[in-house]
Structure formats: structure tokens, C-alpha cells
Amino acid sequence: MIKFVLMISKSNRTCFSRYFEDRELKERVILESDLIRTILARKTKGCSFFDYHDLKIIFRQFASVFIVCGVDEEENEIGILEFIQLFVEILDSYFPKVSDFDIMLNLEKVHIILEEMLSNGHITETRKGHILSQLGLMDSNR
Template identity: 50%
Template sequence: MTMIKFLLMVNKQGQIRLSKYYEHIDLAKRASLEVDVIKGCLSRKKEECSFVEYKDYKLVYRQYASLFVMVGVSENENELAVYELVHNFVEVLDKYFSRVSELDIMFNLEKVHVILDEMILNGHIVETNKSRILAPLLVLDKMAES
């Protein structure tokens, strides 16, 4: 059973910049799920908790400047572990892009997916070490240079 069901990265206007699903959800259901999740998280105040129950999921979200990272997890998942995973993901992006921005994500989506794929496999966290996460991407960058 997958622990992490999906990960979304959206801006303050609710535009999706990244979406990754770890279980099959029909496209029609996916669209309504995204609308509900984004509305639900963006409408919350900063003082409110970053964990929200939504249907069969727990939502864990964090805001970084103009970007929100939202993760849907199974009901028995540890929210704090996912909260830290989100922070680690953003730290890895910061390290790679040296202060990641929304434009970095938009124009380097394949690299962001490589980073995410190094961290999460089939909905399970498999790596948290920043150097190990970035290693394959740095090798690809060196190959592209030569």
C-alpha cells in the first residue's frame, strides 16, 4: 500500500507547477481532487495547522515564498515525517538551483521530477540524503556539458 498518494506544487494563484501521483486516479477525479485540495489549502490562514483531513487522505502542506507544496498521504501516515520530507525536498531544490524559484520549477520540470524520483519511489520515502539525491542529476549535467 502506498503511503504517499500524490504531491502537488502550486503558486498562490492556484496554478499547478508540479504534480506527481503514486496511485492511479482517473483524470476526471484527479481534476476535481486538485481543485478541492488547492482551494482547501490556499484558503487556510498561516496560523492554522498544516495538516488537513480530506476524504480518504491526510493533506500535509507547506508554503515557501509564493509556492505551496501539498502532499496527500494515507490516513495512517506520520504527518510530521511528511512535513519534514517536504522541507527536505525544497532544501534539495534550493541546493541544486541555488535559491529555487517558481521559474526554476517551470523551466526545469524534468530535473525536479528526477529529484522527486530519487526521494520517493512508489509512494514510499527511499532517500533523504541531499548529496545522494543530487548525485544522478549532477552526473547528467556533466554528461550534457561534454
């Protein structure tokens, strides 16, 4: 199960967060600051996953943004890397060039994309065309 999805900028801030389990705000701040320090300190050629307390952290960098997923022990690391890749491909298809600025200006759209892909922390939709068509329908109704 995916416990949370974060988008972190190279400038040491969280651009986007979605948690699928209850965590106190103070705990979230500590978690996010620890992850930011750890991920930014890692070598670019290093492994994209590591253990953090009772979670596995899986991340990828795209331009100036890191997509980070915290998952439980049973989750497949390669499967989550594929999920992250698909998430970014959808963001790239929907927005001209994904940057931390685009994310912060379109938080609602990023949440909608993620909600189309995940339900309660479980991957439910992986068809890129279907997700983009749902977004197109929402845009045409506005």
C-alpha cells in the same frame, strides 16, 4: 504511503504534480482545484495538515509555492513535513531560488529529484548530498 505530491502557486495553479496511484484526469482536476481553494483559504498560522476524504493532506509554503502531499492514514504527518523540508532544501541547492517559474521551466529535473527520493510512494532516499551528487552526474553526462 504518499499518494501524490503537488506544487501549487499562489496564483491558483498547479505547477507540478506526481501521482503514485491511478486517478482519472477528471478526478485529478477536481482534487487539485479543491485543494488549491482549501489551502489558499487557510490562515498562515494554521495547522499544516487536514483530512480530505480518505487522505491526509500535509503541506508547507515556501515563498510563492505550496508543497502538498496526500498520504494514507498510516503515514506520520511530522515525517512528511520533514520530507517536504528536505525536498525544498534539495530544490534550493540545485536551483538558485525556487519559484513557480523555475519549477515549470525545469519539470524534468523536479521529477528526477522526486524520483531519487521516492519509490512507488515510499520514501527511499533522504541523504541530500547523495541526491545532489546523482543530479551532478546526470548534468555532467549531457
